[in-house]
Amino acid sequence: MISLVRAELRKYFTTRLSWSMPLAMAVLGGLFAALQGLFLAVIGEFPGPDGSMIVPAEAFGEDVVARLVYTGGVQIGYLLALVLGILSMSGEFRHKTITATLLAAPRRGQLIAAKLASVAVIVAVNSVAFTLGSVVGGGLTLALGDASLFPDPAGLLATFARMILVLVLWGLMGFGLGVLITNQVVALFVGVGVTLLVEPLLGLGLTFVEQLADASKFFPSQASMSALDLFAGVDPGMAQSLGGAQDALSWGWGTLVLLGYAAFMAALGWLLTSRRDVA
Amino acid sequence: MTTPPAPSPLGTGISVRGLTKTFGSFTAVDDLSFEVAPARVTGFLGPNGAGKTTTLRMLLGLVRPTSGEALIGGRRYADLPAPMGTVGAALEATGFHPGRSGRNHLRVLAASHGIPDRRVDELLELVGIPAAARKKAGGYSMGMRQRLGLAAALLGDPDVLLLDEPANGLDPEGIRWMRGFMRHLAQEQGKTVLVSSHLLGEVEQTVEDVVIIANGRMARQGTIDELRGEPAVLVRVADPAGLARVLQEAGLDVQPEDGGLRVTGADGACIGEAAHAAGHPVHELRPLRTDLERLFLELTESPEHRNRNLATGTEAA
Numbered sequence: 001m002i003s004l005v006r007a008e009l010r011k012y013f014t015t016r017l018s019w020s021m022p023l024a025m026a027v028l029g030g031l032f033a034a035l036q037g038l039f040l041a042v043i044g045e046f047p048g049p050d051g052s053m054i055v056p057a058e059a060f061g062e063d064v065v066a067r068l069v070y071t072g073g074v075q076i077g078y079l080l081a082l083v084l085g086i087l088s089m090s091g092e093f094r095h096k097t098i099t100a101t102l103l104a105a106p107r108r109g110q111l112i113a114a115k116l117a118s119v120a121v122i123v124a125v126n127s128v129a130f131t132l133g134s135v136v137g138g139g140l141t142l143a144l145g146d147a148s149l150f151p152d153p154a155g156l157l158a159t160f161a162r163m164i165l166v167l168v169l170w171g172l173m174g175f176g177l178g179v180l181i182t183n184q185v186v187a188l189f190v191g192v193g194v195t196l197l198v199e200p201l202l203g204l205g206l207t208f209v210e211q212l213a214d215a216s217k218f219f220p221s222q223a224s225m226s227a228l229d230l231f232a233g234v235d236p237g238m239a240q241s242l243g244g245a246q247d248a249l250s251w252g253w254g255t256l257v258l259l260g261y262a263a264f265m266a267a268l269g270w271l272l273t274s275r276r277d278v279a
Numbered sequence: 280m281t282t283p284p285a286p287s288p289l290g291t292g293i294s295v296r297g298l299t300k301t302f303g304s305f306t307a308v309d310d311l312s313f314e315v316a317p318a319r320v321t322g323f324l325g326p327n328g329a330g331k332t333t334t335l336r337m338l339l340g341l342v343r344p345t346s347g348e349a350l351i352g353g354r355r356y357a358d359l360p361a362p363m364g365t366v367g368a369a370l371e372a373t374g375f376h377p378g379r380s381g382r383n384h385l386r387v388l389a390a391s392h393g394i395p396d397r398r399v400d401e402l403l404e405l406v407g408i409p410a411a412a413r414k415k416a417g418g419y420s421m422g423m424r425q426r427l428g429l430a431a432a433l434l435g436d437p438d439v440l441l442l443d444e445p446a447n448g449l450d451p452e453g454i455r456w457m458r459g460f461m462r463h464l465a466q467e468q469g470k471t472v473l474v475s476s477h478l479l480g481e482v483e484q485t486v487e488d489v490v491i492i493a494n495g496r497m498a499r500q501g502t503i504d505e506l507r508g509e510p511a512v513l514v515r516v517a518d519p520a521g522l523a524r525v526l527q528e529a530g531l532d533v534q535p536e537d538g539g540l541r542v543t544g545a546d547g548a549c550i551g552e553a554a555h556a557a558g559h560p561v562h563e564l565r566p567l568r569t570d571l572e573r574l575f576l577e578l579t580e581s582p583e584h585r586n587r588n589l590a591t592g593t594e595a596a
C-alpha cells in the first residue's frame with residue numbers, strides 16, 4: 001500500500017506538472033492576494049450597502065483585512081486543486097497508462113486508496129506554494145497600504161491551515177470527477193464550468209425560490225468560504241458587504257460539508273473503478 | 280473455490296476455462312478453454328479481431344469475464360501476492376505519458392513493487408535502449424515502445440510472460456531479436472511464455488505449442504509439430520506417373536496434386552536427386568504449405584472472419 005502511494009507520487013514528480021503547477025499556484029495566489037490587498041489596504045475604502053463609505057481596516061479590524069487579503073486567491077486555488085485531482089485518473093485514460101497502472105496494482109480498491117492519498121499529498125504541497133505566493137503578493141500590497149502584515153500570527157496560521165485543508169478537499173472532489181468522466185478535456189471543462197458558472201447561477205436562481213433560498217450555502221464554493229472562517233468576530237451584515245454569504249455555515253459545518261462532497265466523490269470513484277473494464 | 284497450488288518446480292502454467300466476454304450483444308470471446316504448459320513458448324494465434332487481446336486482458340484482470348475463469352498458477356491475477364513478480368505482460372495499446380521518460384515510466388512501476396532503480400537500468404540495457412530511455416516517451420518509435428513494454432513486463436522477473444503482438448512495429452532486425460529473446464526466456468530461464476500474433480510466420484519458428492482462435496472460439500490447439508503435419512514438396516516433371524513409381528519404390532508417400540506430385544517423407548534435395556537419377560528432368564520443385572499454414576490462411580481469408588469487425592458496428596446499431 002505504501003509502495004503504491006510511492007508509485008503514484010513518483011508519477012507526479014516525473015512530469016512537468018510537478019513544477020508548473022506549484023509555480024502557477026504561487027503566481028496566481030500572489031496575484032489575487034495582491035489585488036485583494038489593493039482594494040482593502042491600498043485603496044482602503046468602498047461604498048457600503050447604504051451608500052456610506054466603509055473603511056475595511058476600521059470596520060473589521062486589521063485581523064480580518066489580513067485574512068481576506070491572504071486568502072484573496074482561494075477560488076483560483078481550489079480550482080487548480082480540483083484540476084490536480086481530475087488529472088490523477090483522467091490522465092491515465094488519456095495517455096493509456098491505466099493498463100500499466102492496473103497491472104502493477106490490480107487490486108483496484110488499493111489503487112484508489114493510494115491515489116486518494118497521493119492527491120492529498122500533492123495538493124497539500126501545492127497549497128503550500130499557493131500560500132507562500134499569497135503571503136508574498138498580499139504582503140506587498142498590505143505593506144503598500146501601510147497595513148499591518150501579520151496582526152494576529154496565530155490566527156493567520158489557522159487560516160492558512162484551513163485554506164490548505166479546503167484545497168485538499170477540492171483535490172479529492174476532483175479525483176472523483178476524473179474517475180467519473182474519463183475524458184480529460186470534458187472532465188476539466190465540467191469541473192471548472194460547474195464551479196465558476198453553474199454553481200453561482202444556481203445559487204442566484206435559488207434565491208428566488210423561498211423554500212430553497214438557504215440551499216446555496218451548502219454548495220462547495222460557499223461551504224469553502226465558510227470553512228475558511230474569514231469573518232470571525234465580524235457583524236454578519238458587514239460580512240455580507242464583503243462577499244460573505246447570508247446566514248453562512250459555521251466553519252466546522254462548512255468543513256464537514258466539503259468533507260462530505262469529497263467522500264461522496266471518492267466513493268463514487270472507487271465504485272466505478274472497481275467495476276470498469278479496461279479494454 | 281480452488282486452493283492455490285504450491286509453486287511447482289516445473290513453473291507456472293495458465294488455464295483458461297469456459298471463458299466468455301460479451302460487449303453489448305457482441306461476443307468477443309466465446310466459451311474458450313485451453314491450458315498453457317509451464318516453461319514452454321505457446322503461440323496464441325488468430326486473425327485480427329479474433330479475441331486474443333480481450334482474452335489476455337481477462338487473464339490480467341483488466342476486463343471482467345462475462346463467464347468462465349482465467350487463472351495463472353491457479354489464481355486470478357488480482358489475487359497474486361506480488362503480481363509483477365509472477366506475471367509480466369506487454370499488451371497492445373499500452374501507453375506512456377508523453378512527457379515522462381521511459382526510464383521514469385519503469386521507475387514508477389518499480390516503485391509499486393519495491394523494485395530498486397538498479398533493476399530498471401539493467402532491463403533498459405537488456406532490451407537495448409539505455410540511452411534513449413532517458414528522453415521523453417512522446418518521441419518514441421513503435422519499436423522503442425515495444426522494447427520499453429517488454430522491459431516493463433520483465434521488471435519483476437516474472438515466471439510467466441504474456442506478450443501481445445510483440446513483433447508489431449518492429450523492423451526485421453527487431454523481430455529476429457525478439458524471437459531469440461523469447462527462446463532465451465523459455466529455454467534458459469524456464470519462463471512460461473504466451474505470445475499472441477495475427478501472423479503465423481512471426482512466431483512459427485519460436486513457439487512450441489499453438490492455440491489458434493477465430494471468432495472468439497477455439498479453432499485448433501496442439502504442439503506446433505502436430506499441427507504442422509509432415510512437410511511436403513511439390514514436384515513437376517513431364518511424366519508424373521513414371522516419377523511417382525520411382526518415388527514410391529523409395530518408400531515415399533506420393534499423391535497427384537495440381538498437375539504435379541505431392542511428396543511427403545523427404546526434402547526437396549533428395550527428391551530432385553532421385554528424379555535426376557531416374558532420368559526425369561525436374562520442371563518445378565518447391566516446398567508446399569504445411570497443414571498449419573493452410574489452416575491459418577483459411578481462417579484469415581474466409582469472409583466470415585474478415586467481416587467480423589465490420590459486423591460489430593451494424594449489430595450495435
Ligand SMILES: Nc1ncnc2c1ncn2[C@@H]1O[C@H](COP(=O)(O)OP(=O)(O)O)[C@@H](O)[C@H]1O
Binds near residue numbers: 302332
Ligand atoms: N471494449 C470493447 N467494446 C466493444 N468491442 C470490443 C471491445 N474490445 C474488443 N472488442 C471487439 O472484440 C473483438 C476482439 O477484439 P480483440 O480481442 O482486440 O481481438 P484481437 O486481439 O484478436 O485482434 C473485436 O471485434 C473488437 O472490435
Ligand SMILES: [Mg+2]
Binds near residue numbers: 333443
Ligand atoms: Mg489484439
